[in-house]
Amino acid sequence: MSAFGQIKLPRHPLLVARVLIALALLSLPFNTAVAEDVKLSEAQARNLGVRVTHPVPSPTDQTLPYPAQIVIPTPQLWVVSAPVAGMVANLAVARGDRIAAGQALVTLESPSFISLQRDYLHAVAQEVLANQQFKRNLDLFEGKAIPQRVLETSQVEARQASIVVAERRQMLHLSGLSGEAIARLTNEAAITAKLTVVAPQAASVVDIAVSPGQRVEQAAPLVKLARLSPLWAEIAIPASNVGAIRVGARVDIEGYATPGRVILVSETTDAATQTILVRAEIPNSGDLHPGQTTSVRIGFLSAGENAWEIPYSGLIRRGEQTSIFIAIDGGFRLVPVTLLAEDQDHVVVSGPITEKDQVAIGGISALRGILSRQGQ
Numbered sequence: 001m002s003a004f005g006q007i008k009l010p011r012h013p014l015l016v017a018r019v020l021i022a023l024a025l026l027s028l029p030f031n032t033a034v035a036e037d038v039k040l041s042e043a044q045a046r047n048l049g050v051r052v053t054h055p056v057p058s059p060t061d062q063t064l065p066y067p068a069q070i071v072i073p074t075p076q077l078w079v080v081s082a083p084v085a086g087m088v089a090n091l092a093v094a095r096g097d098r099i100a101a102g103q104a105l106v107t108l109e110s111p112s113f114i115s116l117q118r119d120y121l122h123a124v125a126q127e128v129l130a131n132q133q134f135k136r137n138l139d140l141f142e143g144k145a146i147p148q149r150v151l152e153t154s155q156v157e158a159r160q161a162s163i164v165v166a167e168r169r170q171m172l173h174l175s176g177l178s179g180e181a182i183a184r185l186t187n188e189a190a191i192t193a194k195l196t197v198v199a200p201q202a203a204s205v206v207d208i209a210v211s212p213g214q215r216v217e218q219a220a221p222l223v224k225l226a227r228l229s230p231l232w233a234e235i236a237i238p239a240s241n242v243g244a245i246r247v248g249a250r251v252d253i254e255g256y257a258t259p260g261r262v263i264l265v266s267e268t269t270d271a272a273t274q275t276i277l278v279r280a281e282i283p284n285s286g287d288l289h290p291g292q293t294t295s296v297r298i299g300f301l302s303a304g305e306n307a308w309e310i311p312y313s314g315l316i317r318r319g320e321q322t323s324i325f326i327a328i329d330g331g332f333r334l335v336p337v338t339l340l341a342e343d344q345d346h347v348v349v350s351g352p353i354t355e356k357d358q359v360a361i362g363g364i365s366a367l368r369g370i371l372s373r374q375g376q
Contacts, residue, residue, distance in 0.1 A: 051362030058307035063341035086110025120168035130161035229284035250299035325360035
């Protein structure tokens, strides 16, 4: 037998497969028709391990599911701090409570608060004396018993006393006393060491920073509050996929009926993960909870073409370009597509394809090798 008829195949399965592919390539006729078409018979395609599947319409032109973190919008989050130094006497709320505006949160016992009340009452008394002196001097001046200089001096002193009262009243207001409480203090002069810190508006208690018996300094955080509707869904999108996402796009959360909208597509890329932050605003009826992780799909605003989902193995990358092989009569054609979304198993693309087309998802390396050989 001729030496050409005796081909000794290696025993390793992977090497055997490579030799078979090489032999199949050598047996193919040279094709000079179209540079992006690969001419293959069905038998040749089977020998090369080419497998095909039909593209699946992507639901309502949405991306593949992306993991998302539900967070509280920063404008809806605030901290109630201690208006004065003192000791925490009582906590009126707990983490997770829903509270109304003006509802008591924490009771403090504070020597500083006593000093504020005393200074205010002293300023009120000084204002009364200054006004009385001014009225007496006005009567004396009208009777020409004192010069105008004395009248003007008493008028300035009365004005300064009023300014001090306004200042002390504002300090009490900042410490948490309402207008009614300040009026009651003015009339009754009932000084107390206890100060009740109340909620500035309706919210939910996110965190408690103190415990009863703890001593706190002025401006120390006491309670963290938040409004929990709407919420944000923060999504990390691969940088290669973010081109199809626009501000205003619809966002659907898995297991949640109410959709949201994209409000931010970040202009920066995370260097470690090569992802871009996409933020969506989601109305919350109580089913979403800050801190939870979920899956979301983002709609494409560029709705000119349909979107199709195929296995990841069917996508071909050449630099920034993406394409797929579609079965045609007598072979396969390389068709450019736009990559819209991807995960480890699937991709979503748009392009001139239909659900009747057959997309190659196996034997891709062999098809690319033939195409490259044809271009030589």
